[in-house]
Amino acid sequence: xxxxxxxxxLLCLLTYVGKGYSTAxxxxxxxxxxxxxxxxxxxxxxxxxxxxxxxxxxACEAPxxxxxxxxxxxxAALEDISETLGRPLAVGDRLKLDSATLASLRAAFxxxxxxxxxxxxxxxxxxxxxxxxxxxxxxxxxx
Numbered sequence: 001x002x003x004x005x006x007x008x009x010l011l012c013l014l015t016y017v018g019k020g021y022s023t024a025x026x027x028x029x030x031x032x033x034x035x036x037x038x039x040x041x042x043x044x045x046x047x048x049x050x051x052x053x054x055x056x057x058x059a060c061e062a063p064x065x066x067x068x069x070x071x072x073x074x075x076a077a078l079e080d081i082s083e084t085l086g087r088p089l090a091v092g093d094r095l096k097l098d099s100a101t102l103a104s105l106r107a108a109f110x111x112x113x114x115x116x117x118x119x120x121x122x123x124x125x126x127x128x129x130x131x132x133x134x135x136x137x138x139x140x141x142x143x
Contacts, residue, residue: 002041002094003032004049007074008117010042010081010095012051014102014109015130017137019123024054033139042095044078047071069120077117084108099142106135 005013013036020026032050036042048055082089084105089095108114110131118124130138 001035002043003035004045005042005051006045006047006049006070007078007081007089007091008070008076009049009051010105011077011109011114011117012123012127013140014106014138015127015135016139017126017130018139019126021055028054030139036097036140037142039096039098039142042097044089044091044093044095046074046091073117073121077114080108080114080116081105084114097142102140102142106131 013033016029016033018026018030020029029051078089078091085101105114109127118127121127130136
């Protein structure tokens with residue numbers, strides 16, 4: 001199978017430690033973290049993706065994943081990640097995360113090189129702390 005991810009979620013998965021918007025969101029993300037850790041392929045998509053799914057449930061009011069600001073985060077993230085990986089990435093591309101790619105992205109994230117998409121994000125301080133701890137407790141780890 002293939003995991004559908006929007007651009008900025010390539011950054012979020014670097015520091016995911018089991019915290020999120022709701023228990024349904026965390027349960028879904030935990031399942032995706034297992035799949036990502038087994039190097040399941042990723043398809044880059046525009047707009048809501050497999051991580052967003054619980055936020056789009058009928059009970060959720062005005063999900064932020066449809067906001068223009070989130071779409072701008074996706075664009076900024078893809079630009080920064082493309083530069084770090086030395087190849088262009090765009091919606092529609094497929095990406096296979098491996099341990100070397102994950103390590104490279106985490107190194108760039110830790111020093112702030114790929115954090116433009118994180119400006120004004122409510123999770124900014126959590127992710128900064130996770131990166132500062134050497135990524136202790138992260139749930140996406142590719143062996």
